[in-house]
Each structure stands twice: as C-alpha cells, then as structure tokens.
Amino acid sequence: MCGIVGYIGKKDCVRFLVDGLKRVEYRGYDSAGIFVYREKDKRSTLVKNVGKIAELEKSIDSSVVGNIGIAHTRWATHGEPNHDNSHPHVSNNGSIYLVHNGIIENYTSLKKKLEKHGFSFYSETDTEILVNLIQLHYTGDIEKAVKEALLEVKGTYGIGVFSLNEPDKLIAARLGSPLLIGIGKNENYFASDPASVVKKTAEVVYMQDREIAVITKESVVHKTLDDEVLKKNIETIAFELSDIEKSGYDHFMLKEIFEQPKTITDSMRGRLLLEEGTTKLGGLSEHPEIYRALINAEKIYIVACGTSWHSALIGEYMLEEYAKIPVEVEYASEFRYRDPIITPKTVVIAISQSGETADTLAAIKEAKRKGAVVIGICNVVGSTISKETDAGVYLHAGPEIGVASTKAFTSQVIVLALITIDIARRKNLSFRQGYKMVKELKILPSLAESILENSNTIKEIAKKFSSARNFLYLGRGYNFPVALEGALKLKEISYIHAEGYPAAEMKHGPIALIDENMPVIFIAIKDTIYDKVVTNIKEVKARNGVVISIASYGDDEIDKISDYVIKIPDTTNLLSPVLTVIPLQLLAYYIAVEKRFNVDMPRNLAKSVTVE
Ligand code: M6R
Numbered sequence: 001m002c003g004i005v006g007y008i009g010k011k012d013c014v015r016f017l018v019d020g021l022k023r024v025e026y027r028g029y030d031s032a033g034i035f036v037y038r039e040k041d042k043r044s045t046l047v048k049n050v051g052k053i054a055e056l057e058k059s060i061d062s063s064v065v066g067n068i069g070i071a072h073t074r075w076a077t078h079g080e081p082n083h084d085n086s087h088p089h090v091s092n093n094g095s096i097y098l099v100h101n102g103i104i105e106n107y108t109s110l111k112k113k114l115e116k117h118g119f120s121f122y123s124e125t126d127t128e129i130l131v132n133l134i135q136l137h138y139t140g141d142i143e144k145a146v147k148e149a150l151l152e153v154k155g156t157y158g159i160g161v162f163s164l165n166e167p168d169k170l171i172a173a174r175l176g177s178p179l180l181i182g183i184g185k186n187e188n189y190f191a192s193d194p195a196s197v198v199k200k201t202a203e204v205v206y207m208q209d210r211e212i213a214v215i216t217k218e219s220v221v222h223k224t225l226d227d228e229v230l231k232k233n234i235e236t237i238a239f240e241l242s243d244i245e246k247s248g249y250d251h252f253m254l255k256e257i258f259e260q261p262k263t264i265t266d267s268m269r270g271r272l273l274l275e276e277g278t279t280k281l282g283g284l285s286e287h288p289e290i291y292r293a294l295i296n297a298e299k300i301y302i303v304a305c306g307t308s309w310h311s312a313l314i315g316e317y318m319l320e321e322y323a324k325i326p327v328e329v330e331y332a333s334e335f336r337y338r339d340p341i342i343t344p345k346t347v348v349i350a351i352s353q354s355g356e357t358a359d360t361l362a363a364i365k366e367a368k369r370k371g372a373v374v375i376g377i378c379n380v381v382g383s384t385i386s387k388e389t390d391a392g393v394y395l396h397a398g399p400e401i402g403v404a405s406t407k408a409f410t411s412q413v414i415v416l417a418l419i420t421i422d423i424a425r426r427k428n429l430s431f432r433q434g435y436k437m438v439k440e441l442k443i444l445p446s447l448a449e450s451i452l453e454n455s456n457t458i459k460e461i462a463k464k465f466s467s468a469r470n471f472l473y474l475g476r477g478y479n480f481p482v483a484l485e486g487a488l489k490l491k492e493i494s495y496i497h498a499e500g501y502p503a504a505e506m507k508h509g510p511i512a513l514i515d516e517n518m519p520v521i522f523i524a525i526k527d528t529i530y531d532k533v534v535t536n537i538k539e540v541k542a543r544n545g546v547v548i549s550i551a552s553y554g555d556d557e558i559d560k561i562s563d564y565v566i567k568i569p570d571t572t573n574l575l576s577p578v579l580t581v582i583p584l585q586l587l588a589y590y591i592a593v594e595k596r597f598n599v600d601m602p603r604n605l606a607k608s609v610t611v612e
Contacts, residue, residue, distance in 0.1 A: 002087075002101040003027040004179075005196045006070045006160040008170050009187025009217050014064055017071040020189075020196035021053050023244060025073055026252070026401050026600060026607040027193065030081035032056040032073040035088040035097045036066025037167055044164065046097070048086040052601070068167060070160045072099040075606040078107070079124030089128045091135035092119050095164045096142070098131040101192050102156035102177040102610065110152065126155070134161065142166045143214050146173060147225050150212075156358070156610065158192050158207075173212040173225075177610050178356050178384060181205045181213050181220050183234060188215045194237045194382075195244045195399060202237045206382045238381045243398050251599045253402030253493070257585050258452055260407050261445040263397040264578065267411040268441055271418050277434030278425040279418040279441075284375070287391035293373040295423050298345035300325050301372075303332040303363040305609070307405040307488065308351040311412035311577075313481035315349070318416055318574045322424035332363035333612075342370035349375045353400055353408035354608035355383020362612070364388050377415050379408050393419070403605045404492045406585045409485060410448075410578045417441065417574055440572045444579075447569040451582045454566070458583055461548060461564050462590030468519050471496060472510060472545075473584070474503035475523035476533055482523055482577045486584030493592040493602045503536040514545040521587075522562070523580045526552040527573050537561050550583050 003024025007013035017034050025032075033048030033056065045064045049056040053073060072087035079085035088097045104110070104126035111121070111129050119132045133152060138145040142163040150157070156176030172179055172190040182189035182197035182204050189197045190213070194204055205220065207213060211230065214221045222230040249255035256263075271279050284291040294300070300319060302312035309331060316327040330340070332350070336359060342348075348367040352360045355378040364385065367374050376385050376392030379400060386392055395411035417437070425434045465471075471490055475483035484500035491498050501510055503522065514520065520540050524533045534557070537547055541561060549562040552570045559565050566583045570576075592599045 002075055002192070003073045003196070004071065004099045004101050004158060004160055004190070004192045006099070006170050006172065006190040006215070007187065008068045008215055009184065010067055011187065012065050013067060013069045014060060016200065017069050018053065018057055018060065019199070020191060021056070021071050021073045023195040024191070024193045025053050026403055027073065027075065029053070029601050030074055030076050031086040032071070033086045033088050034060070034064070034069060034071040035162065036064060036069035037162065037164070038066045039068065039167060046088060046090065048083055050081050050083060050086065068162065068170065070097060070099045070162055070170065077103055078126045084123040085125050087127060089123065089125065089131045091131045093135060096131055096135050096138065097162045098127060098134070099160045100127040100130060101158040102175070104130055104153055104157070105155035106153065130157070130159070138163070140165070142169070143171055143212070146171045147212060147227070150175070150225055160190050168216055170215045171212065172207065172215060174207045175209045176358070176361070176384070179207045181207065181215060183220065186217050188217065188220055190215060198237050198239070198244070199241055203234050204237055205232045205234055208387070235382060239399055244401060250593070251402065251589070253404055253406060253589055253599050256400055256402050256407045257582065257589060259398070260410050260582065261449040261452070263407040263411055264414055264448055265445045266396045266398070267414040268418065269396065272438050272441060274435065274438050274442070277431040277438060279422045279438065281393050281418055281422065283393040284391055284419070290373055290375065290391040294347045294375060295426055296345065297325050297347040298343065300327045300347050300349060301335065301340060301367070302327060302329045302349045302351060303335045303360060303367070304351040305332050305357050305359050307409050307485060308353060308412060310481045310485040310488070311409055311416060312351050313484070314413050314478055314577050315416035315420075317478050318420040319423070322420050322429055322574070324427060325423070330363070332357065333359040336362040336366045340370070342367060342372045344371070346372050347375065348372045349377060350385060350389060351377045351412055352385050353379045353395070353405055355380040355385040356608045356610050357385070358610050358612050361385055361388060377412060379411065401607070402600050403602055403607050404489055404588070404599070409581060413575070413578050414441070420574065437572055437574070440575055444571060444575060447571060447579055448582060451568050451579060455586050458566060458586040459590045461566070462587055462594055465519050466591045466594035468496060468517070470513070470518060471498040472506070472513065472518060472520045473498060473500040474506055474520060474536060475580070476503045476529045477527065478573055478577055479523040479525070479580050482580045482584065485581055486521060486588070489585055489588035490591065492605060493588055493597060493599050494595055495597070495603070496591065503533050506536060507539060511539065511543065514540055514543045516544045516546065519546045519548060521584070522547060522549045524549045524551050524558055525568070525576055525580060526555055526570055527576065534558070534561065550580050
C-alpha cells in the first residue's frame with residue numbers, strides 16, 4: 001500500500017527520490033518523507049510532511065542534499081496520517097533510519113520488549129518498533145542487526161535501512177511486500193515498484209520473501225535471512241516511461257479507459273488461432289501437467305478481490321457454460337479463513353491486477369497448503385502472485401496507475417474467455433462455434449473504440465446525475481457482474497452510494513428504494529434475456545424511477561421505455577461485458593470529475609492492497 005524508494009551513488013538523489021515517490025503515489029498518499037545523507041560532509045537530513053507528495057516537495061529546499069537516501073509515501077495502517085507517524089522512522093539513538101511497506105503484526109509484544117530495554121517512542125507506528133529492534137541488535141554490523149531483528153518479526157515487510165555508522169551501504173529486505181533492486185552504473189536503487197526506477201534503469205532484480213540485499217554504489221549482494229548468498233537473475237522492466245505517464249489525458253483513469261482498444265488487443269496478441277477456431281495460452285500450454293489438471297478439473301475455485309472478483313464472476317459463467325466445469329467464485333479474504341473443500345481434482349484460479357493483493361496471496365497459500373494446483377491471472381509481470389502460482393497467464397495490459405481498475409478488468413475478461421475457449425474446444429465446443437468466438441474477439445477492439453467515440457453522450461448524462469445520492473445498477477447473466485463493477489467504480493471515485501444487483505432480484509427488496517430520485521442503470525443489450533430485462537425496466541418505470549439503459553445499436557424499443565440510452569455494438573454473450581462496462585467506467589469517471597474529486601487518488605483507497 002505504501003511506496004518506498006532508495007538510492008546509493010555519487011549524485012545528489014533528492015530529485016530522484018521525490019520523482020520515484022510520485023511514480024508510486026497511487027499506492028498510498030496520506031503522508032510522505034525522505035531521508036538523505038551527503039557523504040562528503042556527513043550531513044544528514046530528514047523531511048516529512050502530511051498529505052500528498054506535492055506537500056513534501058514544498059518542505060524540501062536547497063539545504064536538503066545527499067548522495068544516499070531513502071523515501072516513503074504512506075497509506076496509514078498504524079496511527080493517523082501525521083508528521084510523527086510518517087516515514088522514514090529513526091531509532092532512539094538517532095543512528096538508524098528505516099522505510100517500511102507492510103505490517104509488523106507482533107509489534108505490541110516487541111514494543112514491550114523494547115520498553116524493558118529503555119526504548120521510548122514518538123509515533124504510533126509498527127515501523128518505529130522495527131527500527132528500534134534493529135538498534136537493539138546492532139553491535140557494529142547493520143546487515144547482521146537487520147537480519148536478527150527480522151527473524152523476530154511476524155508480519156509483512158518491504159524495507160530499506162540506512163545506518164549513520166555504516167554510510168557506505170543500504171540494506172533492503174522483503175517478506176510479503178514487493179521490493180526490487182535497480183541496477184545502475186556506480187549507483188544502485190531499491191523500490192517497491194519498477195515505475196520508480198524505470199527512468200534510470202531497465203535492469204532490475206526482483207527480491208523474494210525472506211531475502212535481504214546489501215546495496216553499495218558498486219555492488220548488490222543478495223542473501224537469505226540465514227546468510228546463504230544467492231545468485232539472482234537480472235530482469236528487464238517490461239514497460240517504458242511513456243506507459244506510466246498521462247500522455248495528455250487529465251487523469252490516468254481516463255487514459256486507461258481510452259487505452260482499452262489497445263490493451264484488449266495486447267491481451268489477445270499471439271493467442272488467437274482462427275484457423276483452428278481456438279486459442280492458445282503459452283503460460284498454460286508450457287506447463288502441460290498443470291494445464292491438464294485445469295482441463296480435467298472437477299471443480300474450480302476462482303479467488304480474487306474487488307474488480308478482479310467481478311471478472312471472476314464472469315469467468316464462472318463462461319467456464320460453466322462452455323468448458324462445463326463447475327466453478328465457485330470466492331472473495332479471497334473469505335476463502336483464506338474458511339475451510340474450502342479441496343479434492344485432488346480441484347484447481348484454484350487467482351485473479352489479481354497487481355499480483356500483490358495480500359488477501360489473494362493468502363488464499364493462494366491456503367489452496368497450496370491443501371494440495372490444489374493454483375493458476376494465476378495477473379497483470380504485473382514478476383509480481384508475487386505470478387511467482388507463487390504453479391502456472392499463469394499475464395494480461396499484458398501495461399501498468400495500471402489509476403486506483404479505480406478499468407483496463408485490467410476488460411483484459412481479465414479477455415483472458416478468461418481465451419482460457420474458456422481453449423478448454424471448451426478440447427471438449428464439446430464445435431469448430432464453428434469456436435471460430436465464431438475467435439472472430440468476435442478479433443473485432444472487439446474496434447467495437448470498444450466505437451463506444452469511446454461516443455464518450456460525449458456519456459459526459460452529458462454524467463452532468464445530469466452528478467448530484468444524485470444513490471444509484472442502482474442492474475444486469476442479468478454475463479452482465480450481472482458488470483452491474484456490480486459499474487456500481488463499484490462509481491462508489492470508489494465519486495463517493496456516491498451505488499449498488500449492483502441481478503435485475504430480477506430487484507423485486508425481492510431494492511424495488512422499495514425506487515422513486516423519482518433514484519437513477520437506475522440497466523444493462524439491456526439484445527441477448528438471450530433481453531425480454532426479461534425489459535420487463536424489469538418497466539417495473540422501475542411504473543414506480544417513477546429514472547432509467548438509464550446501456551442498449552444495443554438498432555434497438556429503438558428501448559428508447560421508448562428509458563429516460564436516457566447509451567447505445568453500444570453487440571458481440572457474443574461471453575464477450576459482452578468487455579463492451580458494456582466501458583460506458584459505466586466513463587459514467588463514473590465523468591461524474592467524479594463533475595464533482596471535482598481527485599479521480600486517480602480517491603480518498604481512503606490505495607492501488608494495491610498489500611495489507612489484510
Ligand atoms: O490488484 P488486484 O486486482 O488484486 O486488486 C483487487 C482490488 O483491490 C481492486 O480491484 C480494487 O477493488 C480496485 N480499486 C477496483 O477499482
């Protein structure tokens with residue numbers, strides 16, 4: 001949830017650290033801080049501020065200089081966002097500085113222990129406990145002190161440590177929170193996200209759990225906490241700087257919505273076999289045993305959170321209808337603490353844009369503990385979930401910076417469709433049906449493009465409804481999860497209460513809410529249950545509800561029973577969510593902009609939720 005960055009080299013690093021923090025600000029943005037040390041005159045400076053990184057920047061003047069430094073942007077877990085609780089934290093004797101992403105779960109007992117040794121604390125954070133625990137273990141070797149302290153810690157961490165007594169090195173370590181080392185020339189970096197270092201280097205080493213790195217200007221030594229020296233692979237960051245810039249759009253979210261024709265294409269690239277009427281996913285076919293387990297599974301659990309959970313629900317509809325495998329979709333946070341029945345023929349699919357979501361990761365571990373084969377669907381290359389799963393498929397949607405997930409959702413639906421088609425073709429799906437689906441996939445990007453061209457209509461509707469207090473989103477079949485996703489988007493960025501429901505379920509309760517002040521959004525495309533949805537629309541109109549319909553081009557009937565209509569092109573049933581969600585993303589975006597909210601950094605949220 002937080003972002004950390006570090007530098008050791010010969011140049012002044014203040015600008016690099018601040019820019020590096022800005023690149024990960026979407027991970028947490030309630031306070032930020034920077035510590036820098038200048039070797040030539042042993043000058044050290046700590047600057048922190050509450051609020052966004054722009055606030056921190058205001059506190060940084062020309063006196064803040066250094067060629068070694070660590071920095072942090074925070075999403076509060078322990079203690080409110082204030083100056084004292086902000087990172088970097090410093091040990092009691094003022095010699096050790098620490099930035100930390102994660103949670104120290106046993107911090108209360110560690111605090112008691114430290115108090116017995118005479119330590120006192122200025123903040124409410126678990127991180128201040130850790131920095132003092134390192135001081136307690138310090139006997140002249142910072143690497144040893146960090147290792148010993150970490151062996152006492154329960155919880156998660158991605159940390160960067162600097163000691164005034166050994167200013168020629170930084171120590172980085174990880175357990176459950178992402179961390180990588182950037183390799184430079186006579187300078188090296190650490191960061192929680194490659195976006196922080198990509199401007200300086202494309203060469204990175206991804207750290208794994210229980211690893212520690214000793215970073216100097218000239219070298220990086222990787223070890224386990226048990227002191228075994230590791231030989232690590234240097235990998236190349238899979239995106240470019242332009243991918244993480246707004247490129248002229250007002251917000252990352254808008255850029256990412258408009259990128260969808262391209263990201264949908266990228267998610268399918270090299271994976272469509274039109275001539276054979278099927279698809280192929282290298283990440284699965286390269287692991288034949290794992291893939292066989294999926295094809296022959298008697299039960300699939302899909303675990304995920306938030307938007308990824310919504311795409312999982314669509315996956316359930318697809319896999320059951322076409323691949324004929326029973327599927328259960330679980331919130332990862334529930335799955336991890338119940339006792340799901342895992343038989344030898346159960347396969348678990350974990351879906352995560354970031355690949356770092358703590359609940360999803362814990363669900364994966366639980367599934368593996370119970371002997372399940374686990375397959376990942378992730379966007380972030382090299383992420384923890386992509387490494388923890390037995391095999392997987394990347395979305396290739398490029399970095400998603402907007403906190404409200406958009407392009408990852410459509411790519412998740414694409415990947416789930418690709419998996420479904422391949423499995424189904426090995427079972428009952430005919431060449432003709434497979435061919436038709438692959439053809440539909442091919443034209444999907446241009447259909448998405450045509451919806452985006454119509455964004456002004458949606459903007460106008462957004463203006464009319466920006467002061468509504470509640471919204472109801474209704475859909476059926478493949479578009480019930482889209483109703484949930486539309487409602488989530490609106491809640492997240494415009495703070496308007498919204499609920500998604502299966503349209504027919506409305507009469508079992510939510511219908512009581514309907515009056516002339518309640519906008520109801522219907523996904524009413526011309527599919528097999530269109531007539532049923534029309535009946536539901538009439539039920540709302542009979543109670544003076546205001547109906548906004550997402551409907552198919554050429555459907556004139558719907559105009560007569562709706563107050564506002566957004567027309568979109570048709571596609572095959574299992575792909576329709578890729579198109580129906582786009583107007584809902586735009587509607588949420590334009591309403592939030594109308595209300596003058598910070599769309600990319602909605603209150604209380606963080607992009608990747610690496611805490612429980
Ligand atoms: O990175 P993940 O896909 O695992 O994240 C899951 C949720 O935290 C995420 O989808 C969240 O709900 C988004 N803010 C939705 O816009």
